C-alpha cells in the first residue's frame with residue numbers, strides 16, 4: 245500500500261516511509277491511497293479473539309509487513325498493559341458502554357499507539373542503522389506516552405513541547421521525572437496550538453528536518469491513527485458486530501482518535517454514527533453545526549488534553565469529504581492559517597454530517613457528569629471521558645444501537661477535577677505512587693521556533 249499527502253504535492257511513500265516521515269514534505273498528512281475492506285465473515289471471525297490477534301488482522305494490510313515480523317512487535321507493545329482484555333468494556337446504562345483505554349503504562353489511550361510505534365520505530369532503526377529525533381507537541385498525554393515508549397533508547401532523542409502551566413500536575417510530572425537523558429521536556433510559554441504549530445514549522449524547515457532526522461509521534465503520524473483503529477473493532481465485536489451495528493462517542497481534540505473510528509467504518513465495521521464530543525474549545529462542534537470552520541482562541545478547561553482549536557486530523561477528514569482533492573485541502577489550510585478559518589463546501593459538509601454527529605460540554609456539565617456517574621454507577625470518570633459521556637447521553641435517544649463512549653484517560657491523572665466533583669481523590673497505581681517524590685527536569689522556553697530548534701541542535705551535539 246502507498247500513502248499520499250492530503251495536500252497532494254509530496255512524494256508517495258510506503259508504510260515505513262510515511263511512519264518515519266511523520267508529516268509530508270508539503271505540510272500535509274499521509275493517508276492510505278485506498279482503504280482495504282473486510283467482509284462480514286472476516287470481521288465475524290475476529291470475535292472473541294485476543295486483542296493482539298485483532299490488531300494483527302486489522303493493521304497488517306496497511307503496513308505491508310510480513311505477519312512474522314509484525315506479530316512479535318504487537319505482542320511486545322501490549323505485554324505491559326494492566327488488563328488482560330487491553331481495552332475492556334464497562335456497562336454504564338442499558339444501551340451505553342464505556343471503553344476503558346487507560347490500562348497502559350501512562351494511563352491514557354495514547355499508550356495503545358505509542359507502545360506499538362515504539363516497537364515499529366526500533367525495528368526500522370535497527371535495520372536501517374539510523375538515528376532519529378522525535379519532536380512532539382502535547383496537551384498532556386501524548387508527551388508522557390512518547391517518553392515512556394522511547395526513554396533510554398540509544399538511537400532516538402525525544403523532545404516534547406507542552407504548554408507551560410496548562411497540563412495537570414500528574415501529566416507534567418510524568419514528563420519531567422524520567423531520568424533517561426534522551427528524553428527532554430520543554431515547557432513552552434503558549435498553548436497547545438502554539439506547541440503544535442512549532443512542531444509543524446520544524447517539519448516545514450526542510451534543512452533542519454534533514455539535519456536532525458526529524459520524525460513525529462503525534463497523530464499527524466499515520467501509524468498513530470492506524471494503531472487506534474483496533475479498539476473500535478475489538479469493542480464493537482464484543483457487543484455483537486458485525487451482526488449488530490454500534491455507535492461511538494469520542495472525546496475529541498486533535499481528531500486522531502475519532503478519525504481512527506472513521507477508518508474502522510470504511511473498512512466495513514458497521515458504525516452507525518461517530519459522535520464528536522468537545523469541551524468549550526468547540527471548533528469541531530461549531531463546524532458541524534454551522535458549516536464554518538473557524539479558530540477562536542484556546543480556553544483552559546478541566547479537560548486540558550482537549551484544549552485544542554487547530555485540530556490536525558480534521559485535515560484528513562476534509563481530504564476524504566472533498567473526494568481526496570489535495571489542491572482543495574491545501575487551499576483550505578492556507579485560509580485557516582491566513583484568515584483563521586473557512587466555510588466548508590455544502591457537499592463536504594453533507595459528507596461529514598452523514599458520518600459524524602457532535603456535541604459540546606461546558607465546564608459545569610463536565611463536573612456534574614463526573615459527580616452523577618459516580619453516584620449512579622460507582623464509575624469514576626476522568627474529565628475528558630465525562631465530556632464524552634455527557635455528549636453521548638444527549639445522543640442516546642431511543643435507538644437500540646449500543647453507544648460506546650471512549651474512556652480516554654484514568655481519573656488519577658486529573659485528581660483535582662475529580663476531587664472537586666466527587667469529594668474523593670483517585671489514587672495513582674502503586675507503580676506510580678512515588679511520582680510526587682521524584683526530581684523534575686524541564687526547560688522553560690519561549691514560543692519561538694528558532695529558539696526551540698537551536699536548543700534541540702545544541703542537545704544533539
Ligand SMILES: Cc1ncc(COP(=O)(O)O)c(C=O)c1O
Pocket residue numbers: 352353384385386463495496497498499500501502549550628629652653
Ligand atoms: C485524555 C484525552 N482525551 C481525549 C483526547 C482527544 O483525542 P484526539 O486528539 O485524538 O481527538 C486527548 C488528546 O488527544 C486526550 O489526551
Ligand SMILES: N[C@@H](CCOP(=O)(O)O)C(=O)O
Pocket residue numbers: 381382383384385386387461462463464497498500549550556
Ligand atoms: N491531547 C493530546 C494532544 C496531541 O494529540 P495527538 O493525538 O495528536 O498526539 C495530548 O495529550 O498531547
